[in-house]
Amino acid sequence: METRSAKRKKMAKIIENDLKAATDRISDLPDAVLHHILFLLPIKCVAQMSTLSKRWKFLWSTFPDLDFRTLNPFQISSKNVKFLEFEKPRQLLDTSRMDFITQVLSIRDKHSDIRVLCFRARLSFSRLNSLIRRAIRHNVRELDIEASTVCTDDYFNFPRCVIGSETLRVLKLKSGFRLPPSSVMRHGFQSLQTLSLSLVILNNQPCLPDLFSESSFPLLKILNLDACFGLKYLHVGCRALEDLNLEKCYELEGLDISCAKLARMRLVKCFDSYGDKSWVKINAPKLEHLCWEHNAITDITIFEASNLLHEVTLGFYILTKDNTSGKLQSAVDFLSGLSHVRSLSLERQTIEILSNNHLLFQPFYNLKYLELHTGFNKSNVPGLTCLFKSSPTLNTLILKIIHEYRIERKEWNRDLWDMTITEGEQYWESQMRTLESFLQHLKVVKIHGFLDYENEVALAKFLLKHGKTLEEMVLCTGHCNARDTLRRQKIRSQMMGFSWASSNAKVAFQ
Numbered sequence: 001m002e003t004r005s006a007k008r009k010k011m012a013k014i015i016e017n018d019l020k021a022a023t024d025r026i027s028d029l030p031d032a033v034l035h036h037i038l039f040l041l042p043i044k045c046v047a048q049m050s051t052l053s054k055r056w057k058f059l060w061s062t063f064p065d066l067d068f069r070t071l072n073p074f075q076i077s078s079k080n081v082k083f084l085e086f087e088k089p090r091q092l093l094d095t096s097r098m099d100f101i102t103q104v105l106s107i108r109d110k111h112s113d114i115r116v117l118c119f120r121a122r123l124s125f126s127r128l129n130s131l132i133r134r135a136i137r138h139n140v141r142e143l144d145i146e147a148s149t150v151c152t153d154d155y156f157n158f159p160r161c162v163i164g165s166e167t168l169r170v171l172k173l174k175s176g177f178r179l180p181p182s183s184v185m186r187h188g189f190q191s192l193q194t195l196s197l198s199l200v201i202l203n204n205q206p207c208l209p210d211l212f213s214e215s216s217f218p219l220l221k222i223l224n225l226d227a228c229f230g231l232k233y234l235h236v237g238c239r240a241l242e243d244l245n246l247e248k249c250y251e252l253e254g255l256d257i258s259c260a261k262l263a264r265m266r267l268v269k270c271f272d273s274y275g276d277k278s279w280v281k282i283n284a285p286k287l288e289h290l291c292w293e294h295n296a297i298t299d300i301t302i303f304e305a306s307n308l309l310h311e312v313t314l315g316f317y318i319l320t321k322d323n324t325s326g327k328l329q330s331a332v333d334f335l336s337g338l339s340h341v342r343s344l345s346l347e348r349q350t351i352e353i354l355s356n357n358h359l360l361f362q363p364f365y366n367l368k369y370l371e372l373h374t375g376f377n378k379s380n381v382p383g384l385t386c387l388f389k390s391s392p393t394l395n396t397l398i399l400k401i402i403h404e405y406r407i408e409r410k411e412w413n414r415d416l417w418d419m420t421i422t423e424g425e426q427y428w429e430s431q432m433r434t435l436e437s438f439l440q441h442l443k444v445v446k447i448h449g450f451l452d453y454e455n456e457v458a459l460a461k462f463l464l465k466h467g468k469t470l471e472e473m474v475l476c477t478g479h480c481n482a483r484d485t486l487r488r489q490k491i492r493s494q495m496m497g498f499s500w501a502s503s504n505a506k507v508a509f510q
Contacts, residue, residue, distance in 0.1 A: 027055045034059055042070040047104070061108055064115035068101055098123050098131075105134045113167075118144040125156050132159045142170035155201050163188035174198040174226075182211045189217050196224035203230035206251075212236045225249065232272075246270055258283045263308075266291040271298055273319055282337065290338075292316065293347065301330040303337025312338055315347030328359060335361040345371040346387070348402055355383030363390045371398040376455055381424075384459075385431055392437035401449035401456065424458030432466065439466045450475040470505040477509060 026034075038046045038059065043066065050060035098121050108114075117135045128147055135143060143162065156177035162168055163185060171192060178201045179185065189195070195217070202208070210216075212223065212235065220238045224245040225231075233254040236244060241259045246252075249270045257265070262284040271278050273296035280298045287306040293315040316334070318327055331353060338344065339362040351374045353359070370391055374380050376399070388394075445463055450456055463470060 027053065031059065031062065035062075035064060038063060039065045043068055044070070058109075062112035064113060066101075066104065066114060066117045068119040098127065101131065102127075105131065108138065112138065114138040114140040116140075116142040116144070118142075120146040122148045128156065129159050129161065133161050136161050136165050136168075139167040140165075141167055142172075143168065144170070144172040146174040148175060160184065166191055168192055170194040172196040172224075176201060178202075179205065179211075181205065182208065185211055186213075186216050189220070191219060192217060193219050194222040195220060196222075196226075197228070198224075198226040200225070200228045201230065202228055206230050206232040209233065209235045212238055214239050217241075253278045255280045257281065260285065262287055264289045267293075267295055269294045271296040273317070275299075290314075292334075297327050297331050297334075297353075299326050299330060301333040301337070303334055305337050305339050307340050309338060309341045311343040312341045313345045313347075314338070314350055316353075317349045318353060328353075332359050332361045335359070339364060340366050342366050343369040346373065348373045348375060351380055351383040351387075353383075354386050355380045358382065359386070361390065363392060365393060367391045367393065368395045369398075370394055370396070371400065373400045373402060375403075376401045378424075378455060381427065381455065385435075388438045389431075389434050393441045394438060395441060396444045397442060397446070399445075399447045401447065401451075403449060403451070422454055422458055424455050425461060428458060428462040435466075439463075440468055442467050443469055443471045444474075445470065445472070446474040446476065448476040450477050452477075464505060464507075467505065472506045472508070474508045474510060 038049070041049075046063060047060060050057045101119055101121070114135055117140050119131075128145070132143065132145075147156065156175050158173075158177050158179050160180060162171060168189075168191060171189075171194070173196070176199045182205070208231070212220075214237065217223075217238045217240075219240055221240055222243040223236065223238070223241060225234075225247070226245075227248045228234075230251060231249050232251055233256075234246075234249075234252065235256040235258075237256075237258045239260055242261050243264045244257065244259070244262060245266045246255075247266075247268045247270070251272050252270050253272055253275050255270070258281075263286055265282075265284065265287060268291070271280075276299060278296070278298040279300035279302075281302040283304045285304070285306055286308055288308050288310045290309065290312045293313060295316050297316050297318045314334075316331065318331070341364060344364065344367055351372060356379070370387065372384065372387065374384065376384075442463065445460075445467075447456065447460065450460075460473065460475070464473065
């Protein structure tokens with residue numbers, strides 16, 4: 001009769017055989033499938049799995065996606081170095097991230113290509129250049145490197161070994177580095193499709209008139225430039241470019257964009273706000289999405305309107321002392337370049353500029369969605385009126401009221417909602433004729449930060465009274481207590497009972 005101990009051993013043997021069989025079935029999968037599975041794991045786990053068998057050891061030595069950003073350098077010790085030392089005796093390595101990366105590249109199968117190499121590290125330029133050269137020899141397709149020099153007072157030189165690479169498709173570099181002369185960069189990146197450069201030192205060559213051209217980057221589709229110190233003039237003329245992002249180029253004075261296929265453009269915190277000769281020229285006939293935020297108004301703007309323009313976020317600013325006719329005309333020219341936009345969002349200072357200077361620009365005949373961030377005081381009302389007049393076919397209006405100071409909730413003022421005509425209402429009534437088309441198309445109004453103040457109530461009453469096609473008005477007052485809930489019910493009942501309202505709009509509070 002079989003003993004209990006013998007039964008346990010027999011069962012353990014069966015389980016062990018089943019596990020081996022399962023492991024073998026997984027190992028029989030094609031390399032590409034297993035590489036894809038391993039890609040979902042942190043790279044340290046991939047290295048550890050190489051001890052399972054010779055098959056997994058080979059998979060690790062040919063693993064194409066080397067993303068070291070998940071690596072914690074403090075976890076690298078003599079206990080796990082063995083997962084990197086296949087044919088070598090165990091030995092202690094430094095606990096730095098760079099030693100780990102260097103070791104991984106050194107044991108790599110020389111016939112295997114690298115698809116992706118990503119890492120973040122602090123190292124010398126010679127070591128950085130050595131790592132990049134290794135990757136280039138393995139026909140790397142994507143390089144994503146964030147590096148800082150061990151010498152805090154020095155910068156990197158741009159790694160020239162990447163310029164002539166025929167396989168590199170994506171290059172992302174973030175570190176304080178200097179670009180080589182344009183003559184060196186020109187005609188080099190013939191296969192590159194995505195370029196992202198951050199923390200670039202351009203004090204020695206502040207003008208880049210011909211770097212980003214058809215001859216230098218014939219296949220470039222995505223260009224990101226962030227924190228380019230010293231950059232004063234930039235021309236972008238890549239024919240294949242579809243996505244352009246410029247950020248924190250504070251010293252920029254001249255920008256010339258001429259890209260036939262450009263569909264998305266984002267500029268944030270650019271241009272010298274203290275200069276008096278700044279200019280921008282945009283020729284992008286296929287532009288669909290534009291984000292223009294916190295940029296100083298240039299002295300000259302040449303913006304050729306795109307018929308395909310769908311969505312725009314606009315937030316430029318102007319210093320008080322620079323409130324000149326040239327700057328204001330530049331703002332008008334920029335807004336006129338947006339004449340075909342379908343969805344528009346304007347930041348607060350843009351509305352203040354329109355209010356204080358009564359600017360006239362081409363109407364937005366295709367505009368269906370308008371979002372405005374405003375303080376909504378009396379001084380901003382002319383800017384709102386100007387925008388309403390310029391949006392004759394608008395369907396949806398979103399107002400996000402910005403309150404600078406904490407305002408105590410006041411008692412509900414029923415007088416604001418009865419037949420009494422306030423000064424604010426008199427103003428809106430005086431604009432009735434010029435706003436007729438706007439009121440005939442408006443369907444949805446949503447006001448965030450609604451606190452039942454006179455300016456807010458005046459506009460709400462005006463839209464309810466004259467919005468012939470208005471279907472819904474939502475007043476967002478934020479968090480409320482039981483007292484506020486009762487107050488809202490009173491306001492709602494008053495608003496719904498208005499005999500003067502020409503629309504049957506649904507009024508809701510949130």
